[in-house]
Amino acid sequence: MPKINADRLLADLRHLRSIGAVDNGVVRPAFSEEDMEARRWLKAQYEAAGLEATIDGVGNVLGRSPNAGTALLIGSHSDTQPTGGWLDGALGVVYGLEVTRALREDPETRHLAVDAVSLQDEESRFFGCMGSRSLCGFFTPEMEADAQDKDGVLLSDALRDAGLRDAPRIQLDRERYLGFLEAHIEQGPHLEEDGLGIGVVTSIVGLGGLRLKFDGQQNHAGTTMMAIRKDASAALYALANAINEEFPKVAGERSVWTMGRAVIEPGAASIVPGYAELDLQYRDKSTEVLDAFEATVSRLIDEINARGGAKITSEPARVRVAPAHMDEGFRRHLAVAAQKNTGEMWTEMPSGAFHDAGVISEFMPCAMLFIPSIGGISHDFAEDSHDDDIALGCQVLADAAASILGE
């Protein structure tokens, strides 16, 4: 069986962190200079590992194995959150690279075909999982047309500035692949709390999002009597608080919802705000719960609009993602490899976070593997995992890839 090289793996992960490093974290949002530098570096590593590598027209880096036979695709994303951790995405990308190297170095597995990939914009600067959507043929012209980041930068301008405007976009050949494997840090506390080394993912929660808009009348905060105000901020505070009070009544056991972005305009203490925006995101493993959340928001909007004041409207902030089930055959291989490498110190678990495998599972079979996050912290510069856990996860993934392809 193949043997991964832990020192090489960790050295590559640390080099990748150095591109955009801030404190222990990374600032490498999709299409930034640092992101493109990281992608060029990954392309060179794929080539050094014997893969035929390309950066495609949305920034995906794909390294194709020259070996014959049906292939596995292994990887994740190398773009980060605005203030990202160093392992979120990067871990799975470098695992893909290291697994191809380990298989190539073992005479028994060097004939197997593993493609490595770094997907683009999983973190939703312009459009969440843009890279995996594009590879699967799911990234439509409608999605692309008006895409812009939160500062108003257009996707089309970002593609041009990254030098990608004329680069071909790759669509995966379904016949080539058995499926896709993605490893990731857990981004939650469960593995660490239970002293486990590996999580084999059963399903990825679905998620939806709404952008709520509040149209009021900007005016002077001293002379405009309360009774006649159309204060956009007051409507936002009322709706946001009502959502936090009402959602628990329809939520599932592991439902989560977040209103992490609110903008009040013009944003001065002595001006009654004329306009505001609020982003709401909600996740659950059940489509029925996601539907119930959306119905609740509609009802609350109607109730608050009926009071007068600023007018609230709602539109989808993103494409609804259905809950995704991981392939049972792949999961059995991952379980065998986890059992071999950890003894009993692994578990099956759902993924509360969304991942590219949630998109790709609508195109071909997928499976995911988690390693522990220290303190459960993610999307933060403080995100980290222990070196031993990082090495262990890569070995489990290499073993599973070899056994899937060897069947």
Added chain:
Amino acid sequence: MPKINADRLLADLRHLRSIGAVDNGVVRPAFSEEDMEARRWLKAQYEAAGLEATIDGVGNVLGRSPNAGTALLIGSHSDTQPTGGWLDGALGVVYGLEVTRALREDPETRHLAVDAVSLQDEESRFFGCMGSRSLCGFFTPEMEADAQDKDGVLLSDALRDAGLRDAPRIQLDRERYLGFLEAHIEQGPHLEEDGLGIGVVTSIVGLGGLRLKFDGQQNHAGTTMMAIRKDASAALYALANAINEEFPKVAGERSVWTMGRAVIEPGAASIVPGYAELDLQYRDKSTEVLDAFEATVSRLIDEINARGGAKITSEPARVRVAPAHMDEGFRRHLAVAAQKNTGEMWTEMPSGAFHDAGVISEFMPCAMLFIPSIGGISHDFAEDSHDDDIALGCQVLADAAASILGE
């Protein structure tokens, strides 16, 4: 009696609008390039009107009359809100200029001493009413030390960039002055609704402000269960909504409160916010109501903090301003002049907005005159008044100034 020149007055107002004009409004915040250009232009106009003019070390433009005798100070502020109207402040500044010219052109009043002033940063970019506070000796080193705008620009850097670091700061000589007269647009709908041309201000409401801070734990919006979150935004929405529900129970008839600035960090839809800030401002003519508002906020903070989650703290966002009463003697002169110029079409009224006269009234007698605002709109590019009302207000102010000084 002096006769103001309406064409000259309107031409000067329109020229002042042209410095920083956007649509029908103006963007001329304190110490911006446009603000300083406007102040240099005003200084030249003061000099052309026979005044000895200076831009002092905080940006106040003061034009001193060379005439003997006790003087009146007349003016307002020429800085604007971030998206300001063209008359807010500017009207009272150009009235001061025009009244000095009209008195100088009339043989019966040319011996009278009127000083004209454009005060700095009434609109609180760095520190509300900084200019009038400084002129009265109320702008302390403590207020100045940490002053910064909402983008984090330090006042000390803004003063340096405006070339004011080494300019002397003027403090008014109390012995020189009878008092201060300030004219302003109403910024509310009452005069227009009642078909009146002039409002003689009886008092200026007091105001206070709090900056509320929410310290939570930034984390991943998918993997962090609701029960263990410390979501800064959730605490903000809860407190802001509770304030809007509880304040009416202790408010006065004309109380107003506003939460026009909220900042959620890091501000992404898929990150549980770790930090947030909310600015609360409240106004009433009664000190007791202002006290009741602050006690209510303290109680609500304690209640929400007791639930766990993000921790809320509160600090004064500005110096509490006590309600200010206008000088009865000055008010009688304004009433006589209003009666003479409008017949019965004037009224006495409180000011819901704060003004520099509210600061200066703690130093010497003050009075204020309002003219109608079209639609009651202010702090907005759409702010406007009719030319006839603008001319009428200036004539009333000139008549009142002449009669006060002629006593």
